[in-house]
Amino acid sequence: MNINLLQWIGYAASITIALSMMMNSIVKFRWINMAGALTFSIYGFFINAIPVGILNGVIVVVDIYYLVIVYSKKEIFEILEIKSESEYLIRFIEFYNPEIQKFFPGFKYHHDLNTVSFFILRNMSIVGLFLAHREDDNVLKVGLDFVVPEYRDFKNGKFVYFRLRKNFIMDGFTKVKAESNNGKYIKYLKKLGFKVDENGLYSKDLELKINELIFNQE
Numbered sequence: 001m002n003i004n005l006l007q008w009i010g011y012a013a014s015i016t017i018a019l020s021m022m023m024n025s026i027v028k029f030r031w032i033n034m035a036g037a038l039t040f041s042i043y044g045f046f047i048n049a050i051p052v053g054i055l056n057g058v059i060v061v062v063d064i065y066y067l068v069i070v071y072s073k074k075e076i077f078e079i080l081e082i083k084s085e086s087e088y089l090i091r092f093i094e095f096y097n098p099e100i101q102k103f104f105p106g107f108k109y110h111h112d113l114n115t116v117s118f119f120i121l122r123n124m125s126i127v128g129l130f131l132a133h134r135e136d137d138n139v140l141k142v143g144l145d146f147v148v149p150e151y152r153d154f155k156n157g158k159f160v161y162f163r164l165r166k167n168f169i170m171d172g173f174t175k176v177k178a179e180s181n182n183g184k185y186i187k188y189l190k191k192l193g194f195k196v197d198e199n200g201l202y203s204k205d206l207e208l209k210i211n212e213l214i215f216n217q218e
Contacts, residue, residue, distance in 0.1 A: 006046055013039035024149030027070055034063035077159040079118040080126070084111035092119075092129060100146055103185045107144060114143055116171075120156050127151040130160055135177070140168055140206075142178040157192045161204065169206050177203045 016036030023029040037059035044052030082089050093100065093109050100107055113133050120128035128151070131144040147156045161176070168176070178194065179201045180186055186202070194202040 006043065009039060009043045009046070013037075013043055025152055026150060027067070027153055030063045030067050030070070034060055034067070037063065075155070076121075076123055077155075077163070078121040078124075079130075079164070080121055081118045084114060084117065089117075089119075089129075092126075096146065096148065099149065100144065103146065103180065103182045104144055105181070109144075116140065120147075120159065122151060122156070128156045132176075134173070138172060138174045140173040140176040142176065145178065154188065154191060157188060161192050165206055174206055175203055176206060177201045 013036050016032060016039060020029050020033035020036055023032060037056040041053045041056035041060060044050065044054075044056060090109070109131075114131040115134050116130070116132040118130055119126045120130060122128075126148075128147040129144060130142075130146075132140050132142045135141045145157070145160070177197075178189055180189070189202045189204075192204070194204045197203045
C-alpha cells in the first residue's frame with residue numbers, strides 16, 4: 001500500500017480522536033472516539049505496529065460497550081414545576097447564559113411573562129429548562145427550551161412535545177410556537193415536527209397523529 005495513503009489514514013485518525021475530545025455530549029464522544037480508534041487500529045495493523053492496532057481495537061470495544069449501555073438503559077423523565085421567583089431558577093439561567101444566548105440570542109428572563117415553567121429531570125438530574133406563555137388563548141409560545149450540553153440527544157424534546165402533549169391539551173393549548181435563527185435549534189424543531197408558518201415562526205399542532213405516535217415510541 002502507498003505510504004502516503006497510510007499517512008493520511010493516520011492523520012484522519014488523529015483528527016477524529018481530537019474532535020471527539022471536543023464533544024460535550026457523552027454519546028457523541030463515544031461515537032466519534034470509536035470511529036477514530038477504529039481508524040487508528042487499522043492504521044496500526046497496516047504499518048505493523050501491532051500494539052497500536054490492539055490498543056485501539058480495545059478502545060473500540062470499550063466504546064461499543066458503553067454505547068450499548070446508553071441505548072439500552074431505561075431513563076425516567078419527569079418535570080419539576082418552578083415558581084417564577086425561584087432563586088435556583090435565576091442561578092441556573094445565569095450559569096448557562098452563554099450557552100442559552102447561542103440558541104436564544106437576546107434572551108432575558110421575565111418572571112411575570114412565563115405561565116408554563118418547569119425543569120426537565122432525567123433520572124433525577126436537572127438537564128433542561130422549559131419556559132413558555134399563553135398567546136391568543138390557545139397558543140403555547142416557547143420562550144426558552146434549553147437543554148444542558150451533555151444531554152442534547154433529542155430525548156428531552158420528545159419528552160416535552162410528545163409525552164407532555166396531553167398535559168398541554170388539557171390546559172387548553174392547541175398549538176405550540178417557537179422562533180429562532182440558530183441552525184441547530186431549527187434542526188431540532190424540524191425533527192420534532194415543527195413547520196414554518198406564514199409569520200416565519202415554527203409551529204406544531206398538538207393533535208396526535210399516527211406517525212408521531214410511532215416517533216414517540218422510538
